[in-house]
Amino acid sequence: MKDNYSIYVHIPFCKARCGYCAFSSCTDFDLQKRYFDKLFEEVDRYSDRSKKIYTLYLGGGTPSAVSIRYLDALFARLDNRFDLSQLVEATAECNPESATEELLDCLKSNGVNRVSFGLQSVNDRTLKFIGRLHGYGDFLRALDRARAHGFGNVNADLILGLPETRADFLHSVQTVCDLPLRHVSLYALELHEGTTLYARLQGQSPFSDDEQADMYGEAAEILAAKGFDRYEISNFAHKGSECKHNLNYWREGRYFAFGAAASGFVGDVRYTNPWSVSEYLACPTETLRDGATEYVSREEQANEFAMLGLRLESGVSLSEFAERYGADFRSFFKSADRLIAEGYLVTDGDRLRVPADKFYVVNSILAELWHSDRD
Protein backbone atom coordinates (compact mmCIF):
# COMPACT_ATOMS: atom_id res chain seq x y z
CA MET A 1 0.00 0.00 0.00
CA LYS A 2 2.98 2.29 0.55
CA ASP A 3 3.27 2.95 -3.18
CA ASN A 4 -0.42 3.58 -3.70
CA TYR A 5 -1.13 7.17 -2.92
CA SER A 6 -4.50 8.65 -2.05
CA ILE A 7 -5.65 12.25 -2.17
CA TYR A 8 -7.88 13.92 0.41
CA VAL A 9 -9.35 17.34 -0.29
CA HIS A 10 -11.09 19.27 2.47
CA ILE A 11 -14.08 21.35 1.41
CA PRO A 12 -14.99 23.18 4.61
CA PHE A 13 -18.19 25.00 3.63
CA CYS A 14 -21.49 24.18 5.36
CA LYS A 15 -24.86 25.91 5.12
CA ALA A 16 -25.21 25.82 8.89
CA ARG A 17 -23.19 24.48 11.77
CA CYS A 18 -24.44 21.23 13.30
CA GLY A 19 -24.81 21.25 17.06
CA TYR A 20 -22.04 18.70 17.63
CA CYS A 21 -19.58 19.90 14.98
CA ALA A 22 -15.92 20.12 15.92
CA PHE A 23 -14.58 19.89 12.36
CA SER A 24 -12.98 22.65 10.38
CA SER A 25 -16.09 24.13 8.79
CA CYS A 26 -17.17 27.57 7.67
CA THR A 27 -20.58 29.02 6.83
CA ASP A 28 -19.35 32.05 4.89
CA PHE A 29 -19.90 31.01 1.27
CA ASP A 30 -18.55 34.37 0.09
CA LEU A 31 -15.12 32.89 0.80
CA GLN A 32 -15.58 30.11 -1.74
CA LYS A 33 -13.69 31.81 -4.57
CA ARG A 34 -10.71 32.71 -2.39
CA TYR A 35 -10.70 29.27 -0.87
CA PHE A 36 -10.67 27.43 -4.17
CA ASP A 37 -8.07 29.78 -5.65
CA LYS A 38 -5.87 28.98 -2.68
CA LEU A 39 -6.59 25.26 -2.96
CA PHE A 40 -5.54 25.30 -6.62
CA GLU A 41 -2.32 27.10 -5.72
CA GLU A 42 -1.65 24.49 -3.08
CA VAL A 43 -2.31 21.63 -5.52
CA ASP A 44 -0.04 23.26 -8.12
CA ARG A 45 2.79 23.68 -5.66
CA TYR A 46 2.68 20.39 -3.78
CA SER A 47 1.47 17.91 -6.41
CA ASP A 48 3.64 15.12 -7.78
CA ARG A 49 2.82 13.66 -11.18
CA SER A 50 5.16 10.73 -10.62
CA LYS A 51 2.84 9.27 -7.96
CA LYS A 52 -0.02 7.08 -9.10
CA ILE A 53 -3.20 7.97 -7.28
CA TYR A 54 -5.36 5.10 -6.21
CA THR A 55 -8.20 6.79 -4.32
CA LEU A 56 -9.59 10.29 -4.02
CA TYR A 57 -11.82 11.61 -1.26
CA LEU A 58 -13.63 14.94 -1.04
CA GLY A 59 -14.56 15.47 2.59
CA GLY A 60 -15.78 18.32 4.66
CA GLY A 61 -17.51 20.37 5.60
CA THR A 62 -20.04 19.70 2.90
CA PRO A 63 -18.53 19.15 -0.55
CA SER A 64 -22.04 18.92 -2.03
CA ALA A 65 -22.89 22.45 -0.86
CA VAL A 66 -20.32 24.39 -2.91
CA SER A 67 -20.79 25.79 -6.41
CA ILE A 68 -20.46 23.17 -9.09
CA ARG A 69 -18.08 25.30 -11.14
CA TYR A 70 -15.53 25.06 -8.34
CA LEU A 71 -15.90 21.31 -8.11
CA ASP A 72 -15.47 20.97 -11.89
CA ALA A 73 -12.35 23.13 -11.70
CA LEU A 74 -10.99 21.10 -8.77
CA PHE A 75 -11.35 17.78 -10.59
CA ALA A 76 -9.71 19.29 -13.69
CA ARG A 77 -6.83 20.60 -11.58
CA LEU A 78 -6.22 17.28 -9.86
CA ASP A 79 -6.36 15.47 -13.19
CA ASN A 80 -3.82 17.88 -14.58
CA ARG A 81 -1.41 17.67 -11.66
CA PHE A 82 -1.56 13.99 -10.71
CA ASP A 83 -1.58 10.65 -12.48
CA LEU A 84 -5.17 9.55 -11.96
CA SER A 85 -4.99 6.75 -14.56
CA GLN A 86 -5.09 4.07 -11.84
CA LEU A 87 -7.82 5.66 -9.73
CA VAL A 88 -10.11 2.94 -8.40
CA GLU A 89 -12.32 4.89 -6.00
CA ALA A 90 -13.41 8.52 -5.82
CA THR A 91 -15.72 9.46 -2.96
CA ALA A 92 -17.64 12.66 -2.32
CA GLU A 93 -19.28 13.37 1.01
CA CYS A 94 -22.75 14.76 0.47
CA ASN A 95 -25.44 16.08 2.73
CA PRO A 96 -28.92 14.98 1.68
CA GLU A 97 -30.33 18.50 1.23
CA SER A 98 -27.61 19.53 -1.21
CA ALA A 99 -27.34 16.35 -3.31
CA THR A 100 -29.20 17.91 -6.24
CA GLU A 101 -29.47 16.53 -9.79
CA GLU A 102 -26.96 19.11 -10.92
CA LEU A 103 -24.48 18.18 -8.21
CA LEU A 104 -24.81 14.47 -8.92
CA ASP A 105 -24.34 15.12 -12.66
CA CYS A 106 -21.14 17.01 -11.83
CA LEU A 107 -19.81 14.22 -9.59
CA LYS A 108 -20.67 11.54 -12.12
CA SER A 109 -19.09 13.33 -15.03
CA ASN A 110 -15.92 13.85 -13.01
CA GLY A 111 -15.46 10.17 -12.21
CA VAL A 112 -16.82 10.03 -8.65
CA ASN A 113 -17.98 6.44 -8.04
CA ARG A 114 -18.83 6.49 -4.34
CA VAL A 115 -21.16 8.81 -2.45
CA SER A 116 -21.14 9.11 1.32
CA PHE A 117 -24.20 10.68 2.92
CA GLY A 118 -24.24 12.30 6.34
CA LEU A 119 -27.56 10.84 7.50
CA GLN A 120 -26.82 10.51 11.28
CA SER A 121 -30.34 9.34 12.27
CA VAL A 122 -33.66 8.50 10.60
CA ASN A 123 -35.50 10.23 13.43
CA ASP A 124 -36.56 13.73 12.31
CA ARG A 125 -36.86 15.00 15.86
CA THR A 126 -33.26 13.99 16.58
CA LEU A 127 -32.02 15.51 13.32
CA LYS A 128 -33.67 18.78 14.19
CA PHE A 129 -32.33 18.77 17.72
CA ILE A 130 -28.74 18.32 16.55
CA GLY A 131 -29.11 21.04 13.93
CA ARG A 132 -29.07 19.01 10.74
CA LEU A 133 -30.73 20.66 7.76
CA HIS A 134 -32.30 17.51 6.35
CA GLY A 135 -35.13 15.25 7.38
CA TYR A 136 -35.21 11.52 6.72
CA GLY A 137 -37.45 12.10 3.67
CA ASP A 138 -34.76 14.36 2.14
CA PHE A 139 -32.25 11.58 2.57
CA LEU A 140 -34.51 9.03 0.85
CA ARG A 141 -35.02 11.37 -2.10
CA ALA A 142 -31.29 12.06 -2.31
CA LEU A 143 -30.54 8.34 -2.22
CA ASP A 144 -33.02 7.75 -5.06
CA ARG A 145 -31.42 10.51 -7.09
CA ALA A 146 -27.94 9.14 -6.48
CA ARG A 147 -29.00 5.68 -7.58
CA ALA A 148 -30.75 7.08 -10.63
CA HIS A 149 -27.41 8.69 -11.51
CA GLY A 150 -25.75 5.29 -11.38
CA PHE A 151 -24.13 5.57 -7.95
CA GLY A 152 -24.38 2.02 -6.67
CA ASN A 153 -21.70 2.40 -4.03
CA VAL A 154 -23.37 4.53 -1.37
CA ASN A 155 -22.56 4.97 2.31
CA ALA A 156 -24.67 6.45 5.08
CA ASP A 157 -23.15 7.76 8.32
CA LEU A 158 -25.02 7.18 11.57
CA ILE A 159 -24.17 8.52 15.03
CA LEU A 160 -24.42 6.42 18.16
CA GLY A 161 -25.18 8.17 21.44
CA LEU A 162 -27.31 11.06 20.17
CA PRO A 163 -29.96 12.54 22.47
CA GLU A 164 -32.68 10.06 21.55
CA THR A 165 -33.79 6.77 23.02
CA ARG A 166 -31.96 3.50 22.58
CA ALA A 167 -34.98 2.31 20.57
CA ASP A 168 -34.70 5.37 18.29
CA PHE A 169 -31.06 4.56 17.61
CA LEU A 170 -31.68 0.90 16.89
CA HIS A 171 -34.58 1.89 14.65
CA SER A 172 -32.13 3.97 12.58
CA VAL A 173 -29.77 1.02 12.28
CA GLN A 174 -32.56 -1.36 11.32
CA THR A 175 -33.98 1.09 8.80
CA VAL A 176 -30.73 1.77 6.94
CA CYS A 177 -30.03 -1.95 6.71
CA ASP A 178 -33.06 -2.32 4.46
CA LEU A 179 -32.02 0.49 2.14
CA PRO A 180 -29.99 -0.01 -1.05
CA LEU A 181 -26.69 0.96 0.59
CA ARG A 182 -23.33 -0.79 0.32
CA HIS A 183 -21.72 0.72 3.40
CA VAL A 184 -22.67 2.10 6.82
CA SER A 185 -20.37 4.09 9.10
CA LEU A 186 -21.32 4.21 12.75
CA TYR A 187 -19.54 6.84 14.81
CA ALA A 188 -19.92 7.44 18.52
CA LEU A 189 -21.00 10.98 19.41
CA GLU A 190 -18.17 13.07 20.73
CA LEU A 191 -19.32 15.99 22.84
CA HIS A 192 -16.88 18.86 22.40
CA GLU A 193 -16.86 21.82 24.71
CA GLY A 194 -17.87 24.97 22.90
CA THR A 195 -20.42 23.27 20.65
CA THR A 196 -24.10 24.08 20.99
CA LEU A 197 -24.96 20.45 21.66
CA TYR A 198 -22.46 20.34 24.52
CA ALA A 199 -24.19 23.37 26.04
CA ARG A 200 -27.68 21.94 25.51
CA LEU A 201 -26.70 18.67 27.14
CA GLN A 202 -24.63 20.45 29.78
CA GLY A 203 -21.67 18.33 28.83
CA GLN A 204 -23.46 15.12 29.76
CA SER A 205 -23.45 12.29 27.27
CA PRO A 206 -27.00 10.86 26.99
CA PHE A 207 -25.70 7.32 27.61
CA SER A 208 -23.11 5.76 29.89
CA ASP A 209 -20.09 4.00 28.36
CA ASP A 210 -21.62 0.62 29.17
CA GLU A 211 -24.92 1.54 27.57
CA GLN A 212 -23.10 2.75 24.48
CA ALA A 213 -21.07 -0.46 24.32
CA ASP A 214 -24.31 -2.47 24.48
CA MET A 215 -25.94 -0.34 21.81
CA TYR A 216 -22.90 -0.69 19.59
CA GLY A 217 -22.93 -4.48 20.03
CA GLU A 218 -26.60 -4.68 19.17
CA ALA A 219 -26.16 -2.42 16.14
CA ALA A 220 -23.23 -4.54 14.90
CA GLU A 221 -25.42 -7.65 15.16
CA ILE A 222 -28.27 -6.04 13.24
CA LEU A 223 -25.87 -4.87 10.54
CA ALA A 224 -24.17 -8.27 10.29
CA ALA A 225 -27.53 -10.03 9.94
CA LYS A 226 -28.21 -7.87 6.89
CA GLY A 227 -24.85 -8.54 5.27
CA PHE A 228 -23.01 -5.44 6.47
CA ASP A 229 -19.81 -6.97 7.76
CA ARG A 230 -17.74 -4.96 10.18
CA TYR A 231 -14.29 -4.42 8.75
CA GLU A 232 -13.20 -1.58 11.03
CA ILE A 233 -14.54 -0.58 14.40
CA SER A 234 -16.86 2.09 12.94
CA ASN A 235 -17.33 0.74 9.44
CA PHE A 236 -19.58 -1.93 7.98
CA ALA A 237 -19.87 -2.96 4.34
CA HIS A 238 -21.26 -5.50 1.96
CA LYS A 239 -18.48 -7.67 0.57
CA GLY A 240 -16.25 -5.79 -1.81
CA SER A 241 -17.60 -2.35 -0.83
CA GLU A 242 -15.14 -1.55 1.94
CA CYS A 243 -13.88 2.02 1.58
CA LYS A 244 -10.52 1.70 -0.16
CA HIS A 245 -9.53 5.24 0.73
CA ASN A 246 -9.93 4.70 4.44
CA LEU A 247 -8.30 1.28 4.22
CA ASN A 248 -5.26 3.01 2.81
CA TYR A 249 -5.08 5.19 5.95
CA TRP A 250 -5.53 2.22 8.24
CA ARG A 251 -2.85 0.25 6.47
CA GLU A 252 -0.37 3.04 6.97
CA GLY A 253 -0.49 4.00 3.30
CA ARG A 254 0.50 7.38 1.93
CA TYR A 255 -1.72 10.28 0.96
CA PHE A 256 -1.66 13.85 -0.21
CA ALA A 257 -4.07 16.21 1.51
CA PHE A 258 -5.15 19.68 0.49
CA GLY A 259 -7.24 22.39 2.10
CA ALA A 260 -7.84 23.77 5.57
CA ALA A 261 -7.04 21.35 8.40
CA ALA A 262 -6.06 18.64 5.92
CA SER A 263 -3.34 16.28 7.03
CA GLY A 264 -1.20 14.37 4.53
CA PHE A 265 1.52 11.74 4.74
CA VAL A 266 4.02 11.76 1.91
CA GLY A 267 7.17 9.66 2.04
CA ASP A 268 8.16 9.76 5.72
CA VAL A 269 6.68 13.18 6.40
CA ARG A 270 3.30 14.03 7.84
CA TYR A 271 1.99 17.56 7.50
CA THR A 272 -1.10 19.37 8.70
CA ASN A 273 -2.48 22.54 7.16
CA PRO A 274 -3.75 25.50 9.20
CA TRP A 275 -7.03 24.58 10.85
CA SER A 276 -9.52 27.29 10.01
CA VAL A 277 -10.40 28.73 6.62
CA SER A 278 -9.15 32.16 7.69
CA GLU A 279 -5.79 30.77 8.89
CA TYR A 280 -5.46 28.70 5.74
CA LEU A 281 -6.19 31.69 3.51
CA ALA A 282 -3.81 33.91 5.45
CA CYS A 283 -0.87 31.50 5.18
CA PRO A 284 1.27 32.06 2.04
CA THR A 285 1.12 28.94 -0.16
CA GLU A 286 4.90 28.63 -0.29
CA THR A 287 5.11 28.42 3.52
CA LEU A 288 2.00 26.26 4.06
CA ARG A 289 4.10 23.25 4.98
CA ASP A 290 6.68 25.14 7.03
CA GLY A 291 6.47 24.30 10.68
CA ALA A 292 3.57 21.95 10.18
CA THR A 293 5.57 18.95 9.05
CA GLU A 294 6.76 16.10 11.15
CA TYR A 295 9.23 13.39 10.22
CA VAL A 296 7.74 10.03 11.16
CA SER A 297 10.48 7.62 12.20
CA ARG A 298 10.40 3.95 11.23
CA GLU A 299 9.62 3.06 14.83
CA GLU A 300 6.65 5.44 14.88
CA GLN A 301 5.49 4.10 11.52
CA ALA A 302 5.66 0.55 12.86
CA ASN A 303 3.63 1.61 15.86
CA GLU A 304 1.04 3.36 13.71
CA PHE A 305 0.80 0.34 11.41
CA ALA A 306 -0.12 -1.78 14.43
CA MET A 307 -2.43 0.74 16.09
CA LEU A 308 -4.39 1.42 12.90
CA GLY A 309 -4.31 -2.15 11.62
CA LEU A 310 -5.66 -3.64 14.84
CA ARG A 311 -8.76 -1.50 14.49
CA LEU A 312 -9.52 -3.55 11.40
CA GLU A 313 -11.49 -6.76 11.80
CA SER A 314 -8.79 -8.52 9.76
CA GLY A 315 -6.04 -7.16 12.04
CA VAL A 316 -2.43 -6.95 10.87
CA SER A 317 -0.25 -9.29 8.87
CA LEU A 318 2.75 -10.30 10.97
CA SER A 319 4.85 -11.04 7.90
CA GLU A 320 4.00 -7.65 6.39
CA PHE A 321 5.01 -6.00 9.66
CA ALA A 322 8.34 -7.83 9.59
CA GLU A 323 8.90 -6.98 5.94
CA ARG A 324 8.04 -3.30 6.30
CA TYR A 325 9.80 -2.57 9.57
CA GLY A 326 12.46 -5.27 9.80
CA ALA A 327 11.22 -6.36 13.23
CA ASP A 328 9.24 -9.18 14.74
CA PHE A 329 5.88 -7.88 16.01
CA ARG A 330 6.01 -9.79 19.28
CA SER A 331 9.50 -8.53 20.04
CA PHE A 332 8.65 -4.98 19.00
CA PHE A 333 5.56 -4.90 21.26
CA LYS A 334 6.71 -6.58 24.42
CA SER A 335 3.19 -6.85 25.88
CA ALA A 336 1.83 -8.61 22.76
CA ASP A 337 2.42 -12.10 24.18
CA ARG A 338 0.67 -11.23 27.42
CA LEU A 339 -2.31 -9.71 25.60
CA ILE A 340 -2.52 -12.86 23.47
CA ALA A 341 -2.38 -15.06 26.58
CA GLU A 342 -5.17 -12.99 28.17
CA GLY A 343 -7.36 -13.28 25.07
CA TYR A 344 -7.28 -9.58 24.11
CA LEU A 345 -5.42 -10.39 20.91
CA VAL A 346 -5.64 -13.56 18.86
CA THR A 347 -3.40 -14.96 16.16
CA ASP A 348 -4.89 -16.54 13.14
CA GLY A 349 -2.13 -17.86 10.87
CA ASP A 350 -0.18 -14.82 9.77
CA ARG A 351 -2.72 -12.40 11.19
CA LEU A 352 -2.98 -10.85 14.60
CA ARG A 353 -6.31 -9.29 15.51
CA VAL A 354 -8.63 -8.16 18.28
CA PRO A 355 -11.35 -10.80 18.82
CA ALA A 356 -14.89 -9.73 17.88
CA ASP A 357 -16.20 -9.70 21.47
CA LYS A 358 -13.44 -7.30 22.53
CA PHE A 359 -13.85 -4.89 19.66
CA TYR A 360 -15.62 -2.18 21.58
CA VAL A 361 -12.67 -1.89 23.96
CA VAL A 362 -10.10 -1.90 21.17
CA ASN A 363 -8.78 1.50 22.25
CA SER A 364 -7.88 0.26 25.73
CA ILE A 365 -6.23 -2.82 24.24
CA LEU A 366 -4.16 -0.65 21.92
CA ALA A 367 -3.22 1.69 24.76
CA GLU A 368 -2.07 -1.33 26.75
CA LEU A 369 -0.07 -2.65 23.81
CA TRP A 370 1.64 0.68 23.32
CA HIS A 371 2.09 2.06 26.82
CA SER A 372 3.02 -0.99 28.81
CA ASP A 373 6.03 -1.37 26.54
CA ARG A 374 7.20 2.11 27.33
CA ASP A 375 6.63 2.38 31.08
Ligand code: SF4
Ligand atom coordinates in the same frame (compact mmCIF):
# COMPACT_ATOMS: atom_id res chain seq x y z
S1 SF4 B 1 -22.07 19.04 8.00
FE1 SF4 B 1 -20.31 18.16 9.09
S2 SF4 B 1 -18.70 19.70 8.94
FE2 SF4 B 1 -20.63 20.71 8.41
S3 SF4 B 1 -21.35 21.62 10.29
FE3 SF4 B 1 -22.30 19.61 10.15
S4 SF4 B 1 -20.91 18.20 11.25
FE4 SF4 B 1 -19.79 20.11 10.82
